Amino acid sequence: MERRDVITGFLGAFVGAGAMYSDVVVANPSGPVSFAKLRKEERDESLEQFRPVLDFLAEARQAQQFRELEVQTETVKKIVDFGLSALSHRNAQPWFISVVSDAELLKVIDAKSDLDSSKRLSFGGAPVAVIVSATPDDTDYQHYAIGCLVERMTIAAYTLGLGCKTVIAGLKGANEEPLRGKLRIPEGYDAYVALLLGYEETPSVDGVSGATSREADPEKVAYI
Numbered sequence: 001m002e003r004r005d006v007i008t009g010f011l012g013a014f015v016g017a018g019a020m021y022s023d024v025v026v027a028n029p030s031g032p033v034s035f036a037k038l039r040k041e042e043r044d045e046s047l048e049q050f051r052p053v054l055d056f057l058a059e060a061r062q063a064q065q066f067r068e069l070e071v072q073t074e075t076v077k078k079i080v081d082f083g084l085s086a087l088s089h090r091n092a093q094p095w096f097i098s099v100v101s102d103a104e105l106l107k108v109i110d111a112k113s114d115l116d117s118s119k120r121l122s123f124g125g126a127p128v129a130v131i132v133s134a135t136p137d138d139t140d141y142q143h144y145a146i147g148c149l150v151e152r153m154t155i156a157a158y159t160l161g162l163g164c165k166t167v168i169a170g171l172k173g174a175n176e177e178p179l180r181g182k183l184r185i186p187e188g189y190d191a192y193v194a195l196l197l198g199y200e201e202t203p204s205v206d207g208v209s210g211a212t213s214r215e216a217d218p219e220k221v222a223y224i
């Protein structure tokens with residue numbers, strides 16, 4: 001099954017920003033049906049359609065190199081719009097998003113990284129960087145909210161057949177002028193995380209370790 005088909009089926013099961021707290025809606029020839037109202041046999045059958053989706057997400061990796069292909073503006077907008085419906089405390093939406101598709105500006109941001117040369121941002125030729133800025137304090141639990149935002153954008157990107165890479169360090173240069181002004185970061189906000197988007201170049205590996213997937217540690221979980 002193609003990546004896009006798998007993830008599209010997953011996204012189709014959720015409704016709007018309140019998906020985490022609302023009923024899951026499953027496909028039905030007669031229209032959407034609340035998962036909670038299905039009989040056990042129907043629930044078991046419906047859950048099977050999610051299995052390949054969960055398997056895919058469990059093996060998802062960070063793209064390290066991107067192909068020299070343009071990502072359409074409308075595609076990027078769909079990804080960002082899906083992220084904007086992420087949950088946030090009191091609907092504070094404690095973020096500001098700078099969508100950068102200017103290749104020269106991306107190179108400048110990468111070159112301004114405060115990391116050493118062996119751990120550069122390595123934009124990997126990504127044609128688009130979605131840079132999320134946040135306030136320094138955590139009054140509105142923005143760490144949680146931004147995590148939800150980036151996760152939703154990542155899933156949306158997979159849906160549309162793109163590769164992703166999340167950059168969570170080395171953005172110091174983006175908070176200094178003139179880059180700060182070019183990114184239109186508001187007063188009181190600082191660049192926090194960047195989600196790189198593009199068509200993944202293969203073969204690709206994940207991060208410095210070269211791993212292609214994550215090994216779950218069962219010792220980190222307690223069932224009580």
